[in-house]
Amino acid sequence: MFSVTVRDHMMIAHSFRGEVFGPAQRLHGATYVVDATFRRTALDADDIVVDIGRAAEVLHEVLAELNYRNLDDQPELAGVNTSTEALAQVVADRLADRVQAGALGDGAQGLEGLVVTLHESHIAWASYERQL
Amino acid sequence: MFSVTVRDHMMIAHSFRGEVFGPAQRLHGATYVVDATFRRTALDADDIVVDIGRAAEVLHEVLAELNYRNLDDQPELAGVNTSTEALAQVVADRLADRVQAGALGDGAQGLEGLVVTLHESHIAWASYERQL
Amino acid sequence: MFSVTVRDHMMIAHSFRGEVFGPAQRLHGATYVVDATFRRTALDADDIVVDIGRAAEVLHEVLAELNYRNLDDQPELAGVNTSTEALAQVVADRLADRVQAGALGDGAQGLEGLVVTLHESHIAWASYERQL
Amino acid sequence: MFSVTVRDHMMIAHSFRGEVFGPAQRLHGATYVVDATFRRTALDADDIVVDIGRAAEVLHEVLAELNYRNLDDQPELAGVNTSTEALAQVVADRLADRVQAGALGDGAQGLEGLVVTLHESHIAWASYERQL
Amino acid sequence: MFSVTVRDHMMIAHSFRGEVFGPAQRLHGATYVVDATFRRTALDADDIVVDIGRAAEVLHEVLAELNYRNLDDQPELAGVNTSTEALAQVVADRLADRVQAGALGDGAQGLEGLVVTLHESHIAWASYERQL
Amino acid sequence: MFSVTVRDHMMIAHSFRGEVFGPAQRLHGATYVVDATFRRTALDADDIVVDIGRAAEVLHEVLAELNYRNLDDQPELAGVNTSTEALAQVVADRLADRVQAGALGDGAQGLEGLVVTLHESHIAWASYERQL
Numbered sequence: 001m002f003s004v005t006v007r008d009h010m011m012i013a014h015s016f017r018g019e020v021f022g023p024a025q026r027l028h029g030a031t032y033v034v035d036a037t038f039r040r041t042a043l044d045a046d047d048i049v050v051d052i053g054r055a056a057e058v059l060h061e062v063l064a065e066l067n068y069r070n071l072d073d074q075p076e077l078a079g080v081n082t083s084t085e086a087l088a089q090v091v092a093d094r095l096a097d098r099v100q101a102g103a104l105g106d107g108a109q110g111l112e113g114l115v116v117t118l119h120e121s122h123i124a125w126a127s128y129e130r131q132l
Numbered sequence: 133m134f135s136v137t138v139r140d141h142m143m144i145a146h147s148f149r150g151e152v153f154g155p156a157q158r159l160h161g162a163t164y165v166v167d168a169t170f171r172r173t174a175l176d177a178d179d180i181v182v183d184i185g186r187a188a189e190v191l192h193e194v195l196a197e198l199n200y201r202n203l204d205d206q207p208e209l210a211g212v213n214t215s216t217e218a219l220a221q222v223v224a225d226r227l228a229d230r231v232q233a234g235a236l237g238d239g240a241q242g243l244e245g246l247v248v249t250l251h252e253s254h255i256a257w258a259s260y261e262r263q264l
Numbered sequence: 265m266f267s268v269t270v271r272d273h274m275m276i277a278h279s280f281r282g283e284v285f286g287p288a289q290r291l292h293g294a295t296y297v298v299d300a301t302f303r304r305t306a307l308d309a310d311d312i313v314v315d316i317g318r319a320a321e322v323l324h325e326v327l328a329e330l331n332y333r334n335l336d337d338q339p340e341l342a343g344v345n346t347s348t349e350a351l352a353q354v355v356a357d358r359l360a361d362r363v364q365a366g367a368l369g370d371g372a373q374g375l376e377g378l379v380v381t382l383h384e385s386h387i388a389w390a391s392y393e394r395q396l
Numbered sequence: 397m398f399s400v401t402v403r404d405h406m407m408i409a410h411s412f413r414g415e416v417f418g419p420a421q422r423l424h425g426a427t428y429v430v431d432a433t434f435r436r437t438a439l440d441a442d443d444i445v446v447d448i449g450r451a452a453e454v455l456h457e458v459l460a461e462l463n464y465r466n467l468d469d470q471p472e473l474a475g476v477n478t479s480t481e482a483l484a485q486v487v488a489d490r491l492a493d494r495v496q497a498g499a500l501g502d503g504a505q506g507l508e509g510l511v512v513t514l515h516e517s518h519i520a521w522a523s524y525e526r527q528l
Numbered sequence: 529m530f531s532v533t534v535r536d537h538m539m540i541a542h543s544f545r546g547e548v549f550g551p552a553q554r555l556h557g558a559t560y561v562v563d564a565t566f567r568r569t570a571l572d573a574d575d576i577v578v579d580i581g582r583a584a585e586v587l588h589e590v591l592a593e594l595n596y597r598n599l600d601d602q603p604e605l606a607g608v609n610t611s612t613e614a615l616a617q618v619v620a621d622r623l624a625d626r627v628q629a630g631a632l633g634d635g636a637q638g639l640e641g642l643v644v645t646l647h648e649s650h651i652a653w654a655s656y657e658r659q660l
Numbered sequence: 661m662f663s664v665t666v667r668d669h670m671m672i673a674h675s676f677r678g679e680v681f682g683p684a685q686r687l688h689g690a691t692y693v694v695d696a697t698f699r700r701t702a703l704d705a706d707d708i709v710v711d712i713g714r715a716a717e718v719l720h721e722v723l724a725e726l727n728y729r730n731l732d733d734q735p736e737l738a739g740v741n742t743s744t745e746a747l748a749q750v751v752a753d754r755l756a757d758r759v760q761a762g763a764l765g766d767g768a769q770g771l772e773g774l775v776v777t778l779h780e781s782h783i784a785w786a787s788y789e790r791q792l
Binding site: 548608609611612613614616617652653654655656657658 | 661662663664665666667668703706707708709711712713716765767
């Protein structure tokens with residue numbers, strides 16, 4: 001199994017609902033350093049998993065929809081706690097939609113899996129893994 | 133599949149028995165930077181894998197039992213080489229005991245797996261992965 | 265010249281005023297991984313620059329005043345853009361006040377300088393350096 | 397499941413064939429920071445996955461065959477784009493050959509899997525995973 | 529004293545002349561992860577050292593002149609060993625030229641110093657520091 | 661001003677004397693990831709600060725004298741707390757002796773300064789800086 005990972009980041013504000021979150025129920029924020037990993041069993045005709053440049057662009061586009069925003073105001077995220085792990089799924093699902101729409105080219109149709117990891121600090125991070 | 137990871141560290145002395153260890157048969161020591169990863173298929177009612185704050189506390193408690201000690205003197209580790217990989221299992225099993233005893237709350241009963249990684253330097257680390 | 269550095273972090277929301285900031289004029293947020301470096305010419309009677317444990321506690325206390333908050337609502341920060349570099353000075357000055365008030369013990373009266381670095385992402389950070 | 401990882405690096409020149417590679421079709425180069433992960437279900441008689449020192453030596457030998465070279469001139473790599481992911485497989489397969497030839501000792505016959513990750517920069521890396 | 533640092537990278541081929549370089553006399557390559565640090569005594573009217581976005585763009589432009597190239601073929605580098613430290617000076621001097629030409633805006637005229645660090649691997653890096 | 665840094669590590673046991681050290685008064689240990697930085701105003705005739713390969717070898721030799729040892733048993737360290745900052749000076753002074761004895765070659769006689777940083781964990785490190 002092969003994989004390629006690209007890294008980018010986003011800076012957002014948000015708050016959480018629920019006693020378990022303690023002081024994080026207040027409006028605060030985070031830098032998420034985001035790693036997107038693309039997986040496939042065999043390389044394509046160019047000997048790659050995916051074009052790293054295009055993968056980085058698509059990740060940047062997905063993060064741009066959330067970057068420099070207060071996630072509490074995003075209608076599509078209403079009613080969910082935008083925890084690091086929940087946001088990992090949001091980013092992964094949006095990346096998957098773009099892969100399936102052809103944003104990474106025809107060769108990328110051979111991609112089989114995707115992992116998105118969001119690092120919220122030097123001591124905590126979360127991931128979501130799904131098939132493509 | 134979702135996961136959340138928290139990081140902490142411990143500083144211990146120990147020695148190894150067996151020619152394969154060369155100079156590490158002498159009493160020496162290590163800082164282990166420890167990553168504990170908790171996994172589950174679906175998020176809980178708060179949209180999280182586990183409360184990161186509580187996970188960090190439980191990891192800290194487990195490491196406190198070993199921290200600032202000479203592992204050669206710990207009765208429960210007698211007769212085993214406390215290699216990085218063997219210690220990863222010790223930490224993982226102690227974390228699993230605490231999860232099963234409820235230390236991470238009721239929501240954490242949905243946890244399915246656990247990975248513990250101990251970084252012994254910038255060029256070597258070891259992991260142990262188990263089910264919950 | 266000797267130095268000791270301890271690392272912690274904080275997660276805040278804020279916004280900026282001024283066209284130069286582009287989309288960062290919107291309410292967003294950041295995780296700042298914060299390094300505080302203490303400097304002195306000679307070690308104290310215990311052969312240290314400062315007690316690392318106490319230095320870490322004092323840094324944690326200073327960051328707790330800002331952590332999990334919207335900095336736009338902090339009266340003492342009104343009228344200033346809380347850029348990474350401006351916040352580095354805020355943290356450094358508050359640390360200096362505590363050092364001078366004796367929070368790091370008598371031995372720490374020999375400290376001569378302080379550097380605070382805030383990492384806002386894997387590709388950008390800022391520092392402020394001052395005397396003690 | 398246990399694993400042990402060792403890290404080393406190599407510095408090579410190469411070029412790519414195919415429009416997808418854009419400016420990387422020109423002769424350029426890379427530092428690859430290489431992580432080799434060895435996996436097995438149970439520890440050996442010395443309570444380890446593999447001797448870390450020997451694993452590091454074998455990885456160093458494999459990388460020495462490629463280090464400080466122009467990969468475009470390596471006969472055994474002719475006709476393939478030496479992408480980060482393709483090189484991860486080259487390194488993994490050569491490591492596997494050495495493990496099977498006994499370079500890591502008899503205890504290492506219990507190894508079950510191998511992952512090789514090549515970091516090409518702070519924002520991109522690739523892996524190849526195989527059985528042993 | 530305040531500073532702001534931005535990080536980017538470039539991937540180049542080159543070779544060295546001189547016995548001291550051993551196998552690095554062969555054509556090989558490197559990824560340089562490049563940190564550019566801008567320093568000044570006081571913040572500007574926007575409470576910043578320099579606009580991080582513009583600083584990142586200018587660094588990217590300077591690196592683009594070298595990226596994906598064989599430095600042995602660059603006329604302006606003829607006759608010099610493009611060691612990590614020598615390249616740090618090349619990047620710093622080109623950044624300084626752009627700052628002085630106004631590429632970072634009028635506020636950046638207050639910049640006083642510049643440090644460029646090139647990381648060639650996880651175990652070696654080099655810097656060049658100069659005034660502005 | 662130019663600088664070159666090389667990184668290595670050592671794994672030692674030790675204990676501290678003095679109430680300020682709390683549980684670190686017990687025999688424990690540490691991995692120190694060690695960075696040695698060499699500085700000079702102008703490059704040598706080979707366009708380098710120092711031969712990185714030789715610098716790495718000399719650092720490795722100095723660390724080998726301490727590696728895999730209980731520092732409490734080292735006669736030359738008797739009566740001093742081997743704090744991270746105190747050890748940084750030990751390593752720096754031993755490096756300086758070797759530089760002055762010619763271990764880095766004639767070109768290295770132009771070196772002017774030296775900084776040694778010991779990282780004891782992901783959240784604490786210490787440095788010692790001196791002239792050559």
